[in-house]
Amino acid sequence: MPNTRSALKELRKAERRRQRNRAIRTRVRTFVKYARQAIAQADLEAARKAIQEAYRELDRAARKGVIHRNTAARLKSRLMQQFNRTFGPVQAAASA
Template identity: 50%
Template structure:
């Protein structure tokens, strides 16, 4: 347990940030899952729409250092590849 006032404040800040980061990461994961589900269902229009949302959320998460920027780029590339398989078919 923190003893000083500054350590107590830091603990409160860390808890708030942890919850905010968890919520943001969860949102990103949900958007990625929606893209994959749309692709699996074979719905090209929904997949493209979901991909645009996921792309934006991944970029925002990378900008806030929630995930590494290369991890965001890699995920976007893989999702885009999936979406193209549905739209081309």
């Protein structure tokens, strides 16, 4: 239990931030999962769309400081590697 009013307020703020960050992180995981599933099903258009949405969520989370920017970059790179292994680099160039 916090000893001062300011510590109590910081506790409330930290809890709000924790819940917000948790929601953003869950959203990122969901969109990355959708992208991986679309790639696994070898559906080119769905994979392109899912990767684009996953990129958007990763960038947003990194911009807000929920995940580190290098973590976002690594996940984006791995998604594109999976895409290229499935569809070939020529298809990836057309989607970028």
